[in-house]
Amino acid sequence: MTTDDPARLITEADRQRALTVLRRAAEDGRLTPTALDERSRRVREVLLVGQLDDVLEGLRPTRDTDLLWPNSERATASPPARTSASQPALPVPAGHRADDRLVLGGGMASDKRAGVWVLPPYLRVLPRVGSIRLDCRRAHAETAVIDIEVGIGAGSVVLVLPEGWAANAERLKKGVGDVKVKVAPTPASDCPTIFLHGQAGLGSVVIRHANWFERTFTGKN
Secondary structure, X not given: OOOOOOOOEOOHHHHHHHHHHHHHHHHOOOOOHHHHHHHHHHHHHOOEHHXXXXXXXXXXXXXXXXXXXXXXXXXXXXXXXXOOOOOOOOOOOOOOEOOEOEEEEOOOOOEXXXXXXXXXXXXXXXXXXXXXXEEOXXXXXXXXXEEEEEOOOOOEEEEEEOOOOEEEEXXXXXXXXXXXXXXXXXXXXXXXXEEEEEEOOOOEEEEEEOOHHHHHHOOOO
């Protein structure tokens, strides 16, 4: 239980933290999918801190850092180190905390990542109208689990993964569009897993390996 005033109105930040607690509990096997859906529904409906405590009974983390997913036990990335003793630490780039995700899309234009790039542990993709394409064949994944939240939209999301990488979209709610996962659910040794959740909306989500054209003309497999 929290020491907060049980009569205080909860904020949107309170709701998001509570939903993170529930997702983490489900991933750890402490909640069934049915219980996750039911408690998530209640989190979205309650108004007071005391009501929120009831929903999270038995699931509260012991530390604020436990709200991060994946947690330190799952090899979350470390922030950039100091460049020298006389210089301040560099700002932590977006994507290293669940409450500060790297956001891609969100407007009319398309967004893409390809070539050599860093794939942080937390992303939010918003395929409003355009397309979002993440070619991860030469990407450096900073953690063993990549958490991608998908926002409602009418565009498309395409993830091109290297051989050995895995993906799980069981908690990505389908809309009118399609969700197609064409890669294995279990990663090879030392390879990451892409975990997608959220709402697909009217758009489509495709997770696959490189096709013949991409393997032949746009880089390695």
